[in-house]
Every structure is written in C-alpha cells, then in structure tokens.
Amino acid sequence: xxxxxxxxxxxxxxxxxxxxxxxxxxxxxxxxxxxxxxxxxxxxxxxxxxxxxxxxxxxxxxxxxxxxxxxxxxxxxxxxxxxxxxxxxxxxxxxxxxxxxxxxxxxxxxxxxxxxxxxxxxxxxxxxxxxxxxxxxxxxxxxxxxxxxxxxxxxxxxxxxxxxxxxxxxxxxxxxxxxxxxxxxxxxxxxxxxxxxxxxxxxxxxxxxxxxxxxxxxxxxxxxxxxxxxxxxxxxxxxxxxxxxxxxxxxxxxxxxxxxxxxxxxxxxxxxxxxxxxxxxxxxxxxxxxxxxxxxxxxxxxxxxxxxxxxxxxxxxxxxxxxxxxxxxxxxxxxxxxxxxxxxxxxxxxxxxxxxxxxxxxxxxxxxx
Ligand code: NAD
Numbered sequence: 001x002x003x004x005x006x007x008x009x010x011x012x013x014x015x016x017x018x019x020x021x022x023x024x025x026x027x028x029x030x031x032x033x034x035x036x037x038x039x040x041x042x043x044x045x046x047x048x049x050x051x052x053x054x055x056x057x058x059x060x061x062x063x064x065x066x067x068x069x070x071x072x073x074x075x076x077x078x079x080x081x082x083x084x085x086x087x088x089x090x091x092x093x094x095x096x097x098x099x100x101x102x103x104x105x106x107x108x109x110x111x112x113x114x115x116x117x118x119x120x121x122x123x124x125x126x127x128x129x130x131x132x133x134x135x136x137x138x139x140x141x142x143x144x145x146x147x148x149x150x151x152x153x154x155x156x157x158x159x160x161x162x163x164x165x166x167x168x169x170x171x172x173x174x175x176x177x178x179x180x181x182x183x184x185x186x187x188x189x190x191x192x193x194x195x196x197x198x199x200x201x202x203x204x205x206x207x208x209x210x211x212x213x214x215x216x217x218x219x220x221x222x223x224x225x226x227x228x229x230x231x232x233x234x235x236x237x238x239x240x241x242x243x244x245x246x247x248x249x250x251x252x253x254x255x256x257x258x259x260x261x262x263x264x265x266x267x268x269x270x271x272x273x274x275x276x277x278x279x280x281x282x283x284x285x286x287x288x289x290x291x292x293x294x295x296x297x298x299x300x301x302x303x304x305x306x307x308x309x310x311x312x313x314x315x316x317x318x319x320x321x322x323x324x325x326x327x328x329x330x331x332x333x334x335x336x337x338x339x340x341x342x343x344x345x346x347x348x349x350x351x352x353x354x355x356x357x358x359x360x361x362x363x364x365x366x367x368x369x
Contacts (some may be wrong), residue, residue, distance in 0.1 A: 005347050008044040009053035010036050013078050016329035016336035023344070042067045051343045055079060061086040065093035076343035078335050079320075080104055080161075081266060082362055083233040091366035098342025098360040100335040102161060103328075104320040109165035111319035112228050112264040115288040116154075118313060119260055120226070121146035125310045144310075147225075147258075147285070149173050151208070155180060155224035157217075157246070158231035158265065164189055166228055167212070171196060177212035180220040182241040190214065221254040226262065233266035249274040253283055260286045264319040267292035276302035279312055286311035290319045 007020060009029045020027050028044070030036045035057035045052060045067040052072065054060055056079045065072065075097040077085060082099050090097050118124060122144060129135050129143065154170045155178040156163045164186060167177055171193050179190060193212050200206040220227065231243040247261065247270040255261070261284060263270050272293050278284050289303070295317055297303065303312055320326060320335065328334025331341035342360035344350065351357040355367040 005050040006048060007051040007053060007343065008041075008047075008049045010041060010058050011053075011055050011078075013053065013055075013336040013339060014327040014329075016327070016334065016340045019329055019337075019340050020343075038063075045072055050074070051076060051347055053078065053339060053343065054085070056081060056084050059084055060090075060097070062089040062092070065089055065095055068095065069093070074098065074343055074346035076339050076346075076360075078339040081232055083235075083266060085362075087238075087363055090363050094366055096346055096355050096358070096361045096367065097363055098339070098346070098358075099362050100338040100342070100360070103331075103333060103335055103338050104325050105161045105165045107322040107325040108162050108264055108319040109169055109230075111290070111315075111322075112162070112166055112230070112262055113169045115264070115290065115313060115315065115319075116226055116228060116260065116262045117149055119262065119286050119288040119311075120149050122310070124313060147260075149175065149226070151175065151210075152225040153178060153223060154226040154228060155215075155220035157181075157220065157227060157229045158243075159186055159189075159214075160184060160230060160232075162264075163228075163230035166230060167193060170228075171212075174200070174206045174208075174210050175226075176210050178220045178224055179212065179214045180217050181214075182217075183239075185214055187214070217251075218254065221251055222256070224259055225256070226260050227255065228262040229265045229269055231265050231269060233268055235268075243269045245269070245271045247271060247275065249277070252278040255284045257282060258285050260284065260288070262288045264290045267295065272301065272303055276305060276308065279308040280305065286313075288313035288315070290315045291317055 004024055004026055006026045012029050017027060038059060041058060042063060045064055048071050050071060050073050052075045054075055054077045060075055072095060075095060077097060077099050080099050080101045085097050150173045153176040156167055157180050159179050159181040170177055190212050197210050201209055234242045235244045236242050252274055275287055279287060303314060324333055327336050329337040331337040338360060345358045355361050356364045
C-alpha cells in the first residue's frame with residue numbers, strides 16, 4: 001500500500017481528480033472559480049503537501065518552493081505553457097514540474113485557425129449587422145466585404161507542436177506557408193506538407209501550385225497576409241531569442257497594411273499599446289487575440305477602443321477550451337488527465353523514480369546524473 005499523499009489543487013480540474021481520490025490521496029481543492037490568493041497557496045504548501053496542482057493563473061516561484069522545503073515533491077500544471085512557473089527557482093529547489101503538452105495541440109491550432117477565419121471574413125461584424133436588424137439589402141459590396149483565407153500566405157511564428165498543427169490546418173485551405181523558428185526547424189514535416197501540396201495539384205484537388213518554406217523573421221513579417229503566433233513566452237535572459245514584445249511598433253510596422261495578426265500564444269508576446277495604435281492608424285488590417293498582457297483583459301484596455309472594434313477580435317484565453325481537451329481524465333486526451341498523471345508519476349515513482357524519464361516533467365535538466 002503506497003503511503004497517503006497530500007495534494008492541494010489551486011482549481012477544480014474536474015473528474016480527473018477522482019483518480020487521485022480513488023488511489024487514497026488526501027486531496028484539497030480550492031473551491032472558488034477565481035484563482036486563490038498567493039498567500040493561501042503559500043499557506044497550503046507550508047502545511048506539508050507532497051504535490052501541488054496549478055493552472056497558469058498561479059505564480060509559482062522561490063517563495064512557494066521555500067514554503068515546500070522538505071516535503072513538496074512536484075508541481076503539476078494543467079497547461080502546456082509554464083511561464084508562470086520560475087524554472088530557475090524550481091531547479092534551485094530541485095522540484096520537478098510537469099505540464100500537459102500535446103493533448104491540447106489540435107484544439108489550440110484549430111481555434112487559431114477559426115480566429116483567423118472569423119477575423120478575415122468579418123463574421124462578428126456580419127452577425128451584429130444581422131442581429132441588430134441593420135441588414136437592409138443584398139449588395140455586391142455594401143456595407144463591407146471580407147478577405148478570403150484560401151490561397152493566401154500565412155506565416156507561422158514558432159514551429160513547435162501547435163505551430164506544426166496550424167500548418168496542417170492551413171494546408172487544407174491551400175495556403176502558402178512561411179515558417180519561422182530560430183530554435184527548432186522541422187524540415188521533414190515541411191517537406192511532407194510540400195509533398196501533400198504537390199499531390200493535391202497533381203490530382204486536380206487544387207488548381208494552383210502552393211508552397212511552404214522556412215524564412216527569416218523579417219521575410220515572414222513582410223510577405224504574409226496572415227501571421228499566427230505559436231511561441232512560448234520567454235523573457236529577456238530566458239532565451240537567446242526572447243519572445244517578450246516580439247510584436248512591437250517596429251515589427252508591426254513591417255507587416256503589410258492588408259495583413260492580419262493572430263495570437264494564441266501568450267499576451268506579453270505582443271505589445272498591446274503598439275498593437276492598438278497599429279489598428280487605429282491602420283498599419284495592419286486586423287488582429288485576433290486569445291491572450292493578453294494582463295488577464296482578464298482590463299476594462300480600460302486600448303484594445304477595447306470602439307474605433308477598432310470591427311478589426312479587433314478578442315477571446316477569453318479560450319483556444320484549448322474544448323470539452324475533451326480540457327477535462328478528459330484520459331492522460332492521452334485531456335489536460336486534466338495528463339496533469340494528474342504527471343503528478344502520479346513523480347509521487348509514486350513511476351519510470352523507476354527516474355525523473356529524467358518521466359514524459360510530462362519539464363525541468364529534467366535539474367535531475368540528470
Ligand atoms: P512548443 O514548445 O512545442 O513550440 C514553441 C516553439 O516556439 C518552439 O519550436 C520554439 O523553438 C519556438 N520559439 C522559441 N522562441 C522563438 C522565437 N523567438 N521566435 C519564433 N519561435 C520561437 O510549444 P507548443 O506546445 O507549440 O505551445 C506554444 C505556446 O502556445 C505555449 O508555450 C503556450 O504559451 C501557448 N498556448 C496557448 C494556449 C491558449 O489557450 N491560448 C493553448 C496552448 C498553448
């Protein structure tokens with residue numbers, strides 16, 4: 001009989017938690033819907049827990065790890081992004097933390113694609129027109145037109161898991177694809193997509209030749225009709241190619257005035273003041289955002305300016321918010337299931353207790369021999 005583990009979850013992550021209850025864990029779940037105050041997280045960690053289940057709303061840093069000294073064995077985060085967890089601090093305290101990569105890849109990529117389509121074809125504005133009874137006639141171009149996605153050029157910034165999935169979806173719409181990633185380039189995948197493109201042309205499924213290639217960041221900015229961002233948030237000092245404010249006044253000005261920006265990565269990757277100005281002054285045609293520098297989006301955000309309402313789509317950090325993706329207790333399908341499994345792996349010593357072999361642990365570098 002394994003010993004009873006004590007776990008605190010900063011949020012209710014659904015029935016996947018039953019897996020822990022059934023295994024005899026002593027589990028406390030923060031009952032409110034909003035994030036717990038930081039002081040409460042510290043207090044719970046101090047109380048002697050073995051495992052902490054977190055979401056991206058929680059700040060996990062040295063103070064938390066210090067509070068867990070001697071007993072905290074794992075932090076299991078229900079998200080693929082982990083910019084709220086201080087990796088250097090986790091490594092200093094030798095606490096492994098896990099994430100839920102892969103199971104949200106397709107859901108996030110399809111949402112990015114739908115955001116791009118909704119923005120370009122002005123679906124929000126069109127529905128408002130209908131609902132507000134302002135649709136007075138069918139007309140060839142009044143009161144407005146949208147822009148097609150099919151056959152256009154999309155730039156994928158960050159060709160990791162979600163970027164590659166987005167490429168696959170864009171290929172279904174016969175888009176030309178510019179790829180940019182300074183750290184990881186999957187040429188095999190890009191070659192396979194080109195083969196699919198060539199087959200679609202050869203078999204008459206599509207009419208014109210389309211292409212995919214890796215390019216420089218500048219080329220991606222200059223040549224794309226759509227830019228979709230799929231990078232982690234990396235601040236100065238965390239990477240040779242940080243992503244904080246990757247989209248700023250200088251880079252937004254490099255985009256075509258007819259181009260659209262889609263961001264499902266992390267809010268601080270885009271300088272929102274610069275973006276609001278870019279939309280007001282029409283340096284670019286539009287933007288669709290799922291993530292913000294401050295979440296939830298503050299009431300006084302310049303992105304809420306009614307002047308840019310028709311070309312600025314705003315979503316509530318929703319890209320992974322699909323039923324199975326968020327809540328399935330199957331670790332191969334759901335974020336909740338994968339989060340719980342990551343916690344179990346560490347606490348119950350799966351993989352021969354070798355943390356470097358545990359698939360969902362992020363900071364393996366702290367545990368090498
Ligand atoms: P990943 O690690 O597989 O891919 C990220 C890629 O970005 C990597 O290939 C990396 O080399 C690249 N990269 C790093 N710095 C870069 C730079 N300066 N310019 C261009 N590329 C750079 O991660 P993933 O699973 O594809 O997820 C990507 C991010 O998406 C996550 O870190 C998370 O922040 C975000 N995300 C958001 C939601 C949502 O609900 N909106 C859901 C899932 C993931």
